[in-house]
Amino acid sequence: MKTHVPDVGRGHRLVRGLGSRRSASSLLAWAVALVAAGITLPDIVGWALVDATWVAEDRAGCDPAGACWAFVVNRLPQFAFGFYPPEERWRAAVALAWPLVSLAIALGPGFRRRAAVVAAALAFYPPVAGLLLLGGLLGLPRVPTSQWGGMTMTVFVGTVAFVAAFPIGLGLALARRSSLPALRLLGTGFIEIWRGLPLIAVLFIAVVMVPLALPPGTELPRLVLALVGITLYTSSYLAEVFRGGLQSLGAGQGEAASALGFTYWSAQRYVVVPQALMAVVPGILNTVVALFKDTTYVLVVGLFDFLSIVSAAVADPRWLGLATEGYVFVGLVYWAFCFLLSRVSARIERDIGRGRERGRSA
Template identity: 60%
Template sequence: MSAGTLSGPSIPRRLARQTGSLLAVTIRHPFSLLVSLVLLYAAWIVGEGVVSWGIVHATFLAEDRSSCDPAGACWAFIVNRLPQFAFGFYPEQERWRALLVVLAPPSLMLLAVVPEFRGRRVIMVTGFGLYPFLAFMLLAGGLPGLPEVSTEKWGGLTLTMIVGMSAFVLSFPLAIVLALARTSGLPALRLVAAGFIEFWRGLPLVAILFMSVIMLPLFLPPDVEAPRLSLALAGITFYSASYLAEVVRGGLQGIGRGQYEAAGALGFGFWNMQGYVVMPQALRSVVPAIVNTAIALFKDTTYVMVVGLFDLLNIVVAGLSDAHWVGLAAEGYIFVGVIYWTICFGMSRMSARFEQRDKPNRPAENTLGMSR
């Protein structure tokens, strides 16, 4: 394929060309040379400190705080507690289940970035679509061979992953229905959808979480006991659906009347028209906004700490008060920050790949940066 021969030699060459031109710009004028030197010096001062604290003088293996080198970071805190940060209070011999739940989303995302192969789209869609249900079943257990584990024991990155992914996946179909209802020709439907969206979007997430965990059980029959996690998840899902619905509506507005007429003239019914003609175009045009919402949602899952759930951030914060490791806030927050940043960056790369591949005029040879 021509794309293969283009991508192979062109990337290093392009890189060389770009660094070359960067260097040329840098030293063209005395002033820009001066600015470059000042910036380089600043980078050195900051970078040297970070490397010295975070790597050179850092302690990676220790039994407690006192055996850490005070001149550097005490990563031993993170290393010792890594299982807890990753899996919460999940029973030790059952942790492989939590590990699967944590690794599934990044693997699916990786699938999005590797070169095209047959059936990839199907695997990804079913993978993401079934994730909330499969992950919940796997973690909760209660099946033969899988002992039951109460949701109170779920925590750390596992909880963050399952809350973030489930809220996004579950809110997506809801958002599409809401957006369609809000743009529908039926006034009652429009009103209901607009009311739902404005209600959930207008409340702070913290308030939603409190309401769903404390107030929702009051409305449930007394013998029904819903775990806090499910209640919180329901709240986050509605919150996220109301944001996503507006994003989807934005995409719908970009679809011209001609598309509806063409599909209608071919005999498409409403749902077929939406599924095969309207949504593929509408969603594709708002991929950046969808990913934006997904990233914001993923970070917002940290609010579940207000209802006593131990997600990644909360469990690290809880660990900070351990008497053996007191005073390691910097290490804890940096660790949490790096994890969140990595996941969000992964999502952003995934979306960039989608945008590239799905450009309407698909200039396959040009996406690699070759000039026309």
């Protein structure tokens, strides 16, 4: 009886052939990319930097051959702070810089309890920044929310919505996995209803329909109503991210904690939830990036976020025809913020990986 002997040499030849094809494809892709860059980059650099105008009083003072960045330079305070009173803009500057400094600390050199410092800074941001921007206390002049805007509005809405949605989403994830049928049904229903609605519809419901249900004479600022809607909408997405982390652990962690004498809530606090959160850090940061970009939808309910402020400035007769510069600037700012968040996520993942390696070696 003959025994079939696999042709090992043929297998190696197939692997080498596939590798050579991939190398050829990679080289071709790089060649195409380099040719495209060689064709387009000189014109882009010439328009954006070489022939650009940085100082001018209006559109007429700009070189038509290049970008008119003077438009952005002149309007930068408005892009950053909206219609906030100039003499009080230091308050808006603090509210704008606070989350950015927190992210910079998360990316900076490591130190003891850095995660706790960043978490505390974000947790205290909504009440402190809200009080600082609104005023009316501690000798600060009151500034109505209708005068807030620009990048300050975008960062404030995004940060407050995330900080408020985080505990709500975690509670919803635990409710959806609860052994109590009523609690599980309520958590599942809430998540599915809010995830099934587009954010624009949520904002219209919050700003247009909710005031109709309030007692006569009760009036809430549009910003507050929009924040409530965005928070509940975001919490439904975070709940599913957290549920994925909880499911990845299985029932063993909770059962082991119970065997050691932990109550349900102490097991969730000290054993289950910390591990689940570490497992879904990329998903959490991805939700934050999506939330930051979704804040542009507040313009449909009359709030002037960063994008809407730039859109309004483009329509100024003194700067007509500079939409390209305005929207390129918006794109660069959004990209920089999202890139910063992605670096924070990568840093957290590396720290978690090092901690696990130390735990295995110990």
